[in-house]
Amino acid sequence: MPELVAIAEQLLAPVRGGTGRYTRELLRALAATAPDGWTVTGAISRSGDPEQARVPGVAGPRVLPLPRRALIAAWERGVPLWPGGDTVHAMTPLAPPRRRGRGLVVTVHDTVPWTHPETLTPRGVAWHRRTITRAAGHANALVVPTRAVAEDLAGRVPLSSEPRVVPEGVTPALLAEPAPATRLDLPPEYLLAIGTIEPRKGYQHLIRALAEPNAPDIPLLIVGRPGWGDLDLPALAADTGYRRLRVLTDVTDGELSALLRGATALVAPSLAEGFGLPLIEAMALGLPVVHSDAPALSEVAGGAGVEVPRADPPAMAAALRRIADDPQRRTDLAAAGPRRAAEFTWERAALDIWELHRDLVGG
Numbered sequence: 003m004p005e006l007v008a009i010a011e012q013l014l015a016p017v018r019g020g021t022g023r024y025t026r027e028l029l030r031a032l033a034a035t036a037p038d039g040w041t042v043t044g045a046i047s048r049s050g051d052p053e054q055a056r057v058p059g060v061a062g063p064r065v066l067p068l069p070r071r072a073l074i075a076a077w078e079r080g081v082p083l084w085p086g087g088d089t090v091h092a093m094t095p096l097a098p099p100r101r102r103g104r105g106l107v108v109t110v111h112d113t114v115p116w117t118h119p120e121t122l123t124p125r126g127v128a129w130h131r132r133t134i135t136r137a138a139g140h141a142n143a144l145v146v147p148t149r150a151v152a153e154d155l156a157g158r159v160p161l162s163s164e165p166r167v168v169p170e171g172v173t174p175a176l177l178a179e180p181a182p183a184t185r186l187d188l189p190p191e192y193l194l195a196i197g198t199i200e201p202r203k204g205y206q207h208l209i210r211a212l213a214e215p216n217a218p219d220i221p222l223l224i225v226g227r228p229g230w231g232d233l234d235l236p237a238l239a240a241d242t243g244y245r246r247l248r249v250l251t252d253v254t255d256g257e258l259s260a261l262l263r264g265a266t267a268l269v270a271p272s273l274a275e276g277f278g279l280p281l282i283e284a285m286a287l288g289l290p291v292v293h294s295d296a297p298a299l300s301e302v303a304g305g306a307g308v309e310v311p312r313a314d315p316p317a318m319a320a321a322l323r324r325i326a327d328d329p330q331r332r333t334d335l336a337a338a339g340p341r342r343a344a345e346f347t348w349e350r351a352a353l354d355i356w357e358l359h360r361d362l363v364g365g
Contacts, residue, residue, distance in 0.1 A: 006032065006359055007043045007087030010063055011070065011096055014050035019198040019229065020279050021111055025093040026057055027173055031352035032091075033059030037360060045085040047073045078132065089359045092141075095133035100140045105362030107355070108137040109145045110165070112276030112298070113154045114202060121202035121273060123230050135159045143358050147277035150297035166358060169302070170277050171348030172286040175255040176262065186250065186257060192221040193322065194265035194289075196258075196280035197272070199249070200229035204271035204294060206238055207313045211271075213242035214319035218326035220266060221246040225253055262287045267325050267332070272296050273312050281307065282346050285339030290332050292321050306342040307335065 012018055012025045033042045044063035046055045047070040055063040066085055068076060073096075076083055080099050084090075089105030090098065100106045115122060115130040122130070138144060138155075144165040146152045152165045193212075197203045205224060212222055224235065224247070239247040253261065262268065268284035270293040278299045284291050291307035293299045300309060308325065310317045325332060 003039055003041060004089075004363055005041045005043055005087040006036075007045050007064070007085050007090045008032065008060075009046075009085065009090065009092045009094070009096060009098075010044040010055045010057070011046050012094055013044075013055040013057075014046055014070070016227075019227075020277070021094055023173070023279060024109070024111070024170060027171065027348050028093065028351060028355070029057040029060050031171070031348035032355060033057070035349060035352045035356060037356060043087060045090075074129075078136070088363045091355065091359065092137070095130060095137050097133070097137055097141065100142070105359055106141045107143045107145060107358050107362070108141045109147075110134055110137065110151065110155060110276075111147060112151055112274065113158055114274045114276075116158050117154065118202060118274045121200065121231070126230070138162065142362050145355065145358070148298045148301050150301050151276050154297075166354065168351050168354045169346050170279055170282070171346050171351050172283050172343055173255065173279075174348070176259045176283055177286065178256075178259065180256040180259040180263070182260065186253070186261070188223075188261070188264055189221050191266045192223050192264075193267055193269050194223050194225070194261055194284075195269045195271070196225045197270075198229040199224065199226045199231075199233050199235060201231045201233065202273050204273050204313065205235055206233065207315055208269055208271040208318060209235065209239050209244055209247065210242055211315035211318035211322065212246075213239075213244040214315055216316075216323055217319040218323050219246075220322075220326060221248060222269075223248050223250060223261065223265075225250045225258065225261065227251050259287070262289050265289055267292055267322070269318075269322070270294060270299055271312075271318060272299060275299050278302050282343050286343035288336040288340055290325055290335035291339065292318070292325060302346075304342050306338040 012022045043061040046063045049070040084101045092108040097108045115127045119127045138159045145168045146165045267290040270281050275296050275298045293307050294312040308321050310321045
């Protein structure tokens with residue numbers, strides 16, 4: 003019985019972020035669409051609680067004999083510690099050396115280590131550049147979420163073949179009608195931003211935009227855990243004079259669905275992205291979207307959102323004012339969003355991934 007093993011290490015991370023959501027949702031979809039006779043198994047390092055990496059329909063997780071740091075070092079040095087299976091899918095660039103007679107596919111989420119290195123730690127920049135370059139040289143195939151990433155990656159590292167563009171999807175749990183999010187005590191209107199709190203997400207520019215004289219007087223709710231960069235958003239808001247910021251660090255899928263359904267608009271002010279899951283999830287629920295001109299966000303939005311220049315608080319303030327003051331504009335965006343989002347499903351992503359792996363093992 004052929005076996006696909008997926009490296010699910012991101013599910014153990016303290017801050018899972020978008021790559022953690024990608025790992026869990028793609029694993030679920032791979033299990034649901036597995037070809038006859040195939041099994042899907044997760045694999046993780048000997049770090050953290052394996053229960054965090056359990057996904058319905060996916061076997062395991064198989065716990066490898068090394069803790070995370072040792073596993074990273076071993077695979078970087080070419081130690082042939084194969085996680086099992088006929089073919090392996092690495093959900094991030096953390097991947098084993100390729101083994102003769104076995105398939106290896108690696109997902110590269112973005113090119114931020116090259117385009118915006120200042121938004122990562124120096125150590126993170128160096129590691130991602132090394133591992134992505136190594137994957138490009140020895141994996142059977144690379145998967146990227148947008149054409150923007152594929153085109154930029156081609157100018158950064160030597161590629162043995164063209165990356166396969168496999169867009170991400172909308173989390174099915176968000177589409178179900180949620181129970182009222184009474185725990186969150188939501189205001190009657192608010193702007194919503196979703197993502198790890200780090201410099202790359204551009205929240206500092208969004209807060210400055212809302213402090214502009216012409217910005218709408220509306221609360222901003224940011225859903226995300228602190229990442230790298232020590233961004234103190236409440237302190238920044240206080241310094242700029244914006245008093246209506248609220249940060250939510252932990253919400254369930256049901257609460258996130260309620261947040262998306264009740265917001266005035268989703269704001270995605272990122273300096274750089276590989277895809278932008280919150281953007282497409284908001285669109286699926288008919289929520290107007292205002293996003294930066296980061297190439298991947300522009301590609302995913304496909305003209306169904308309002309685009310503004312990156313790191314331009316006055317432009318962002320003006321765009322948010324137009325959204326807040328123009329009900330017809332909100333109605334038009336609410337209609338365009340679901341049409342665009344319908345093109346992105348995890349099932350479609352999983353089928354594309356299966357096509358790659360089946361070709362590698364011949365069936």
